[in-house]
Amino acid sequence: MLHSEHFTRTTLFSPSEPIESTATTSALTSTSSLEWKEPLCPLPSNLADLPTVLSTKGFVILEQLLRSGVHEVLNERLEAVLNGEYDLGRPPGKLPPAKLHDPWKPGKRTIQVVNIRYSDSKFRSVICSEILGKLVADLACWESGARVASDQVWCKPPSSGALSFHRDSAYFDFVPADVVTVWIAFDDMIPEVGPLEYVEGSHKWGEGRVGSANQFFDKDRTRLMHDAAMREGLDVKQLRVHQVNVKAGGCGIHDGRTWHGSDRNKSNKIPRRGLGIHFVPANAKFKNGELGKMWAKFRKEGSNELPDDEFPVTYRR
Numbered sequence: 001m002l003h004s005e006h007f008t009r010t011t012l013f014s015p016s017e018p019i020e021s022t023a024t025t026s027a028l029t030s031t032s033s034l035e036w037k038e039p040l041c042p043l044p045s046n047l048a049d050l051p052t053v054l055s056t057k058g059f060v061i062l063e064q065l066l067r068s069g070v071h072e073v074l075n076e077r078l079e080a081v082l083n084g085e086y087d088l089g090r091p092p093g094k095l096p097p098a099k100l101h102d103p104w105k106p107g108k109r110t111i112q113v114v115n116i117r118y119s120d121s122k123f124r125s126v127i128c129s130e131i132l133g134k135l136v137a138d139l140a141c142w143e144s145g146a147r148v149a150s151d152q153v154w155c156k157p158p159s160s161g162a163l164s165f166h167r168d169s170a171y172f173d174f175v176p177a178d179v180v181t182v183w184i185a186f187d188d189m190i191p192e193v194g195p196l197e198y199v200e201g202s203h204k205w206g207e208g209r210v211g212s213a214n215q216f217f218d219k220d221r222t223r224l225m226h227d228a229a230m231r232e233g234l235d236v237k238q239l240r241v242h243q244v245n246v247k248a249g250g251c252g253i254h255d256g257r258t259w260h261g262s263d264r265n266k267s268n269k270i271p272r273r274g275l276g277i278h279f280v281p282a283n284a285k286f287k288n289g290e291l292g293k294m295w296a297k298f299r300k301e302g303s304n305e306l307p308d309d310e311f312p313v314t315y316r317r
């Protein structure tokens, strides 16, 4: 059941400050004409209750995180990266097959680009922003600061499918096991396009069975989550599911244990694009024992230290 009336709305930055530009507003989306400075709005002073909201509900929603115009530039850069243009000279960690390189082409499958920060300097400046790192460290009450573990563009072309409810924490092989994800909207998240959804309080549920990445596109997107809820003795009809209905440039921030997913993009015209950035505490290390495929290649013989060049500390206290 959707309880949109229960959204935790926190309007942080209003009105939006335009990014520094030497261009007219109509030319704002042209990356070449932009003087690209800090892409995030300055941190507001009214953050005090957000750590409590995050620890109680498992998520917070911020109406505006990116400066005005930044999401348009990032949408442009996403298309450039999908066309093989890497201004940082390195391909992303993972690209979809070539037939999935057009965000505007209707189709069933979601376009996922993993670790776009390797490839594009504008994406990198958002993902590795110190302002964002501080925001995460403050909300999560991480004493050491925050470090980027991975990033992922989620682009649902018109008519594409749903994403099953899942937990991020299951995929991160670090100690401490804390993960916080910032999910930034690059399009207006109207219900039709399948915005991200959070199950309130689900970060407190037991570990149990959490599924695998193969089940991301399961036919019944609620199955795993409902199993988990029932194991908690909860009635699934009573779950409070919140949509992140922000405008482009807004974001949701969730605890890695919060169950989340999204419905299909019912529009046959517009894509639904966003960027998830997964943070861990600055002092996180690899766990002992076997690591998942995503992480194993980064562990150096005899050490559990995270290499800073692959997992940048973006804010340190």
Ligand SMILES: O=C(O)CCC(=O)C(=O)O
Residues within 6 Å of the ligand: 152, 154, 163, 168, 181, 183, 195, 196, 260, 261, 262, 274, 275, 276, 277
């Ligand atoms: O964009 C989506 O629907 C899913 C995003 C997600 O699962 C994440 O960022 O952790």
